[in-house]
Amino acid sequence: MLIFVVIGGGVFCAFLIGSYNSLVAKRNMVRNAFSSIDVNLRKRHDLIPALVETVKGFAKHEEQTFTRLIEARQEIRSGNLSNSERLRVEEQIGPGMHRLIAVAEDYPELKSSDHFLHLQRTLNEIEEQISAARRAYNAAVFEINNSVESYPSNLIANAFGFQCHDFFEADADSRGSVNVSL
Numbered sequence: 001m002l003i004f005v006v007i008g009g010g011v012f013c014a015f016l017i018g019s020y021n022s023l024v025a026k027r028n029m030v031r032n033a034f035s036s037i038d039v040n041l042r043k044r045h046d047l048i049p050a051l052v053e054t055v056k057g058f059a060k061h062e063e064q065t066f067t068r069l070i071e072a073r074q075e076i077r078s079g080n081l082s083n084s085e086r087l088r089v090e091e092q093i094g095p096g097m098h099r100l101i102a103v104a105e106d107y108p109e110l111k112s113s114d115h116f117l118h119l120q121r122t123l124n125e126i127e128e129q130i131s132a133a134r135r136a137y138n139a140a141v142f143e144i145n146n147s148v149e150s151y152p153s154n155l156i157a158n159a160f161g162f163q164c165h166d167f168f169e170a171d172a173d174s175r176g177s178v179n180v181s182l
Helices: 002-056 060-077 083-105 114-149 153-159
Strands: none
Touching: 002 060, 002 083, 002 114, 002 153, 060 083, 083 114, 114 153
């Protein structure tokens, strides 16, 4: 009888350790994926002033678009936002960047500028990298949220303070189609 108790205790301990380690690995996957998004967003933030200054000389009437982009960038760089607040502000930058490019499309001499074309290509590459990083982040969030909410791993998750994470979702304005005329 004692052997069954020892074996049962060993199986329970192995389950507890395995579940805990699995949750830690999934939490670290979320952190890693968020870090990948962060790196690419910083690249985009570094590109914003160059794009704004390039287009600003041609389209002075679009000052509000330029100002909002720079304000959002500064708000994020302040470091005073939680991850979910930061993701919300990042989603505002995307449409602003599309608006900036659309404004630039109205100026043939700007569209043909080598400097602007290089900045636009760089922005496109960064946006693709951000998209891939967001998919990886959402996949990692899906994994940890399933573990935190599913029985019996939810018992270990609750006992050790593991929590569900927010998905990176587009806001309602970002879900619509983007019209760019060439």
